[in-house]
Amino acid sequence: xxxxxxxxxxxxxxxxxxxxxxxxxxxxxxxxxxxxxxxxxxxxxxxxxxxxxxxxxxxxxxxxxxxxxxxxxxxxxxxxxxxxxxxxxxxxxxxxxxxxxxxxxxxxxxxxxxxxxxxxxxxxxxxxxxxxxxxxxxxxxxxxxxxxxxxxxxxxxxxxxxxxxxxxxxxxxxxxxxxxxxxxxxxxxxxxxxxxxxxxxxxxxxxxxxxxxxxxxxxxxxxxxxxxxxxxxxxxxxxxxxxxxxxxxxxxxxxxxxxxxxxxxxxxxxxxxxxxxxxxxxxxxxxxxxxxxxxxxxxxxxxxxxxxxxxxxxxxxxxxxxxxxxxxxxxxxxxxxxxxxxxxxxxxxxxxxxxxxxxxxxxxxxxxxxxxxxxxxxxxxxxxxxxxxxxxxxxxxxxxxxxxxxxxxxxxxxxxxxxxxxxxxxxxxxxxxxxxxxxxxxxxxxxxxxxxxxxxxxxxxxxxxxxxxxxxxxxxxxxxxxxxxxxxxxxxxxxxx
Amino acid sequence: xxxxxxxxxxxxxxxxxxxxxxxxxxxxxxxxxxxxxxxxxxxxxxxxxxxxxxxxxxxxxxxxxxxxxxxxxxxxxxxxxxxxxxxxxxxxxxxxxxxxxxxxxxxxxxxxxxxxxxxxxxxxxxxxxxxxxxxxxxxxxxxxxxxxxxxxxxxxxxxxxxxxxxxxxxxxxxxxxxxxxxxxxxxxxxxxxxxxxxxxxxxxxxxxxxxxxxxxxxxxxxxxxxxxxxxxxxxxxxxxxxxxxxxxxxxxxxxxxxxxxxxxxxxxxxxxxxxxxxxxxxxxxxxxxxxxxxxxxxxxxxxxxxxxxxxxxxxxxxxxxxxxxxxxxxxxxxxxxxxxxxxxxxxxxxxxxxxxxxxxxxxxxxxxxxxxxxxxxxxxxxxxxxxxxxxxxxxxxxxxxxxxxxxxxxxxxxxxxxxxxxxxxxxxxxxxxxxxxxxxxxxxxxxxxxxxxxxxxxxxxxxxxxxxxxxxxxxxxxxxx
Numbered sequence: 001x002x003x004x005x006x007x008x009x010x011x012x013x014x015x016x017x018x019x020x021x022x023x024x025x026x027x028x029x030x031x032x033x034x035x036x037x038x039x040x041x042x043x044x045x046x047x048x049x050x051x052x053x054x055x056x057x058x059x060x061x062x063x064x065x066x067x068x069x070x071x072x073x074x075x076x077x078x079x080x081x082x083x084x085x086x087x088x089x090x091x092x093x094x095x096x097x098x099x100x101x102x103x104x105x106x107x108x109x110x111x112x113x114x115x116x117x118x119x120x121x122x123x124x125x126x127x128x129x130x131x132x133x134x135x136x137x138x139x140x141x142x143x144x145x146x147x148x149x150x151x152x153x154x155x156x157x158x159x160x161x162x163x164x165x166x167x168x169x170x171x172x173x174x175x176x177x178x179x180x181x182x183x184x185x186x187x188x189x190x191x192x193x194x195x196x197x198x199x200x201x202x203x204x205x206x207x208x209x210x211x212x213x214x215x216x217x218x219x220x221x222x223x224x225x226x227x228x229x230x231x232x233x234x235x236x237x238x239x240x241x242x243x244x245x246x247x248x249x250x251x252x253x254x255x256x257x258x259x260x261x262x263x264x265x266x267x268x269x270x271x272x273x274x275x276x277x278x279x280x281x282x283x284x285x286x287x288x289x290x291x292x293x294x295x296x297x298x299x300x301x302x303x304x305x306x307x308x309x310x311x312x313x314x315x316x317x318x319x320x321x322x323x324x325x326x327x328x329x330x331x332x333x334x335x336x337x338x339x340x341x342x343x344x345x346x347x348x349x350x351x352x353x354x355x356x357x358x359x360x361x362x363x364x365x366x367x368x369x370x371x372x373x374x375x376x377x378x379x380x381x382x383x384x385x386x387x388x389x390x391x392x393x394x395x396x397x398x399x400x401x402x403x404x405x406x407x408x409x410x411x412x413x414x415x416x417x418x419x420x421x422x423x424x425x426x427x428x429x430x431x432x433x434x435x436x437x438x439x440x441x442x443x444x445x446x447x448x449x450x451x452x453x454x455x456x457x458x459x460x461x462x463x464x465x466x467x468x469x470x471x472x473x474x475x476x477x478x479x480x481x482x483x484x485x486x487x488x489x490x491x492x493x494x495x496x497x
Numbered sequence: 498x499x500x501x502x503x504x505x506x507x508x509x510x511x512x513x514x515x516x517x518x519x520x521x522x523x524x525x526x527x528x529x530x531x532x533x534x535x536x537x538x539x540x541x542x543x544x545x546x547x548x549x550x551x552x553x554x555x556x557x558x559x560x561x562x563x564x565x566x567x568x569x570x571x572x573x574x575x576x577x578x579x580x581x582x583x584x585x586x587x588x589x590x591x592x593x594x595x596x597x598x599x600x601x602x603x604x605x606x607x608x609x610x611x612x613x614x615x616x617x618x619x620x621x622x623x624x625x626x627x628x629x630x631x632x633x634x635x636x637x638x639x640x641x642x643x644x645x646x647x648x649x650x651x652x653x654x655x656x657x658x659x660x661x662x663x664x665x666x667x668x669x670x671x672x673x674x675x676x677x678x679x680x681x682x683x684x685x686x687x688x689x690x691x692x693x694x695x696x697x698x699x700x701x702x703x704x705x706x707x708x709x710x711x712x713x714x715x716x717x718x719x720x721x722x723x724x725x726x727x728x729x730x731x732x733x734x735x736x737x738x739x740x741x742x743x744x745x746x747x748x749x750x751x752x753x754x755x756x757x758x759x760x761x762x763x764x765x766x767x768x769x770x771x772x773x774x775x776x777x778x779x780x781x782x783x784x785x786x787x788x789x790x791x792x793x794x795x796x797x798x799x800x801x802x803x804x805x806x807x808x809x810x811x812x813x814x815x816x817x818x819x820x821x822x823x824x825x826x827x828x829x830x831x832x833x834x835x836x837x838x839x840x841x842x843x844x845x846x847x848x849x850x851x852x853x854x855x856x857x858x859x860x861x862x863x864x865x866x867x868x869x870x871x872x873x874x875x876x877x878x879x880x881x882x883x884x885x886x887x888x889x890x891x892x893x894x895x896x897x898x899x900x901x902x903x904x905x906x907x908x909x910x911x912x913x914x915x916x917x918x919x920x921x922x923x924x925x926x927x928x929x930x931x932x933x934x935x936x937x938x939x940x941x942x943x944x945x946x947x948x949x950x951x952x953x954x955x956x957x958x959x960x961x962x963x964x965x966x967x968x969x970x971x972x973x974x975x976x977x978x
Contacts, residue, residue, distance in 0.1 A: 073958060073961075073962040074958055074961040074962050074967070075962065075967040075968070077887075113860075113861070116860075116864075138890075141881065142881040142882045142886075145881045145886075146880065146881050146882050148880060149875055152920065152923070153923070153927060156923070156924060156927060156928040157927050157928055163928065164924055164928050167924070167928070168917070168920065168924070171916070171920055172913060172916060172917060175880075175913050175916055176910065176913045179909040179910065179912065179913055180906065180910075182890075182893070182909065183893070183902065183905055183906050183909060186890075186893055186894055186897045186905075187897055187902065189894075190894065190897060190898050
């Protein structure tokens with residue numbers, strides 16, 4: 001169909017921006033900040049365009065991997081194998097779509113070492129796309145783990161007051177999870193004699209027993225930290241709070257999804273029996289995440305922290321959906337990840353809007369914003385309602401599908417999961433009331449200006465997508481359905497289900 | 498006579514090195530300071546040519562002087578790395594030497610003599626040549642440790658190194674004599690045939706002492722105590738040399754001792770090696786957390802790295818030597834790269850950098866230096882896609898292949914602890930408030946060395962895919978089979 005190695009081009013295109021930014025700084029040292037912004041924006045937009053071309057030529061009627069590229073590298077140690085299916089293309093689009101938005105959102109905010117910042121984001125974009133494209137288990141690990149470096153730098157350099165603590169916590173926490181996964185990966189590679197995932201799917205099989213359970217737990221250690229699932233979530237509020245706005249957006253919208261993607265790509269197809277064996281365990285953790293972190297979110301004084309806890313709660317739906325082993329659950333889980341990517345991104349951008357004006361994240365410092373920023377209030381209302389899961393937004397579709405699947409799996413868990421929807425309304429609406437309504441108590445609020453053009457440019461696309469796919473989710477579901485069905489069918493439980 | 502001539506041909510590189518070193522010593526003692534540039538240039542070129550010679554040499558296996566000396570792919574490869582790294586060490590110290598006092602000319606010559614010792618060491622094929630070579634490489638190192646005579650730290654470190662080094666040599670000799678006593682031979686390949694028919698306990702005893710002596714040279718736990726003090730006391734170019742070249746030589750001789758004469762004793766020595774490697778990783782990772790001095794920290798880091806490298810020995814499988822060699826190469830390159838940055842900073846600001854906090858704010862005015870150091874640190878920590886990750890990856894493949902999964906898991910968890918102090922460098926350079934610093938640029942030679950190391954570490958995937966490095970290493974591995 002197409003001879004160009006489009007996936008490689010897509011993955012490594014953002015890196016092309018780096019030499020231009022460096023050269024720009026050398027030839028025009030005074031105005032390098034603007035130059036690097038424009039270069040980064042331009043490159044990320046081109047990347048987005050290429051991802052659209054890939055989407056245009058994507059065949060949604062097959063669950064096979066498409067756009068395959070393959071050649072052995074490192075003298076046979078691993079294979080450079082890229083390819084996408086319906087699940088990964090969704091996350092690739094999310095990454096390429098959000099990166100330009102993040103760059104625009106940081107346009108006037110970041111003034112310190114702009115060139116480093118833009119380079120970090122471009123590197124991050126490459127690594128994110130690579131993670132979702134890689135079809136070689138080692139190559140996947142390389143991308144998955146390298147993400148730590150730019151994210152560590154983004155939190156540490158441009159973050160808030162406690163940025164060093166948060167960056168270290170983020171780095172070491174995720175690294176600890178990942179090294180355990182590395183052991184499992186090496187075991188699987190040695191057992192199956194290849195590093196290519198599609199071949200491993202065919203040849204790797206292991207009887208259900210202690211080894212499969214240990215392998216599963218090793219993968220779980222990495223993905224549960226990344227997701228993050230309760231009780232491994234404690235790095236997330238810190239990282240979110242201290243990261244700059246765009247960093248929070250990428251963290252919430254893409255990096256968390258790598259955990260769910262990992263469950264779908266590795267745990268479920270490779271270790272099906274253990275996945276089934278541990279599904280109650282996952283359900284219990286997810287239910288605790290949904291209920292406990294929702295309650296924790298309610299008592300937060302910091303806006304970003306509240307949204308971070310709400311992310312943990314929403315990821316609970318994803319893990320529950322994935323581990324129901326049925327098509328609705330898996331589709332719902334994937335859709336919920338996609339929807340949460342849009343919504344949490346939008347929420348963090350909105351917080352960024354008011355934070356840049358007030359330089360405080362304390363809920364108590366706000367109140368009555370609606371009277372000075374009516375347009376902003378409208379945007380935030382839609383995003384908050386979407387976060388709650390109001391019908392007509394993407395949040396509803398994901399939660400509805402997953403709860404439906406959980407209901408057919410286990411009614412008790414479904415009851416608890418559904419209560420999470422109510423709890424999210426409690427803290428979501430509470431936050432909205434405290435920030436947007438009520439009397440103005442803080443004089444600084446009175447002088448706030450409404451949204452600027454740049455802020456509108458970042459928020460409007462998200463608003464449109466959230467409502468569009470909320471009312472008409474079919475395009476997204478079509479994209480993922482064949483692959484999800486393929487995934488469900490490929491899971492052969494030896495014990496039978 | 499023909500035998501002697503053949504032996505001389507085989508040992509020619511070492512002879513050239515010895516003759517060069519001695520002639521340079523003459524030149525140096527007559528012309529002193531004036532000859533410094535000449536001495537640096539000649540010693541650098543000699544080492545470079547010799548290393549290239551080892552790279553292209555095609556010796557499958559050759560013995561010289563009735564089996565006293567062996568030249569095979571493993572020793573060729575080791576010598577290639579040793580000569581090249583020594584050459585780089587001399588160039589890296591060149592700027593600093595030119596400003597040093599009149600004894601500066603001794604520095605390259607001492608390095609040449611030590612390198613000669615190491616070259617003989619990796620080719621040693623009997624217990625006597627092993628001992629002689631180890632002493633020849635150690636004695637110049639003791640002097641190098643005290644090179645900065647006016648500094649009490651430096652003198653202390655040299656004396657400490659000397660006393661502990663003498664102790665380890667004693668242990669080594671005692672072990673050798675036990676082995677000789679129980680087997681009746683000093684040749685490594687003959688020992689391997691006699692081990693099973695001799696007194697097992699006595700040989701195990703001798704092996705333990707022999708190992709103690711060699712483990713001291715790679716500064717692994719429990720014989721690591723000298724490393725932090727010596728690294729800290731020595732001047733930076735010497736620390737750079739200590740941290741890279743002698744480790745390679747000692748690691749090769751460790752491999753040779755374990756796999757050639759004591760091939761049948763794997764069950765005995767693999768326990769020792771597991772203890773040594775795991776405790777090195779743990780101690781190196783944990784203790785370094787409290788260090789503020791860069792050189793002490795690098796010392797602990799090198800203890801941990803030696804632990805990782807020897808971990809691949811604990812499998813007792815000859816094919817895992819490949820993992821060790823890859824690990825050592827990557828470790829040395831990252832070390833050289835890091836020290837080229839550090840020496841460059843010291844040359845430019847004309848004072849010593851002692852604490853990590855002295856690097857604060859480096860990222861603002863000297864981005865290329867800061868990014869390079871950060872890259873080496875991430876590589877030391879084993880973060881992909883940098884070379885340091887692949888170094889660990891190879892080792893863990895070996896371990897898991899042999900079923901040592903729990904050892905691998907614990908070692909990996911320890912490496913996460915180790916990551917903490919490596920990323921502290923990044924924190925200091927990038928996150929901390931900027932102190933008043935001036936712009937530091939690379940000098941030409943150090944910049945060149947740094948960029949080579951940078952490319953190697955960053956693009957290790959390409960290096961391993963395109964260059965013949967992987968081929969050379971796997972050939973070297975086959976030498977012992």
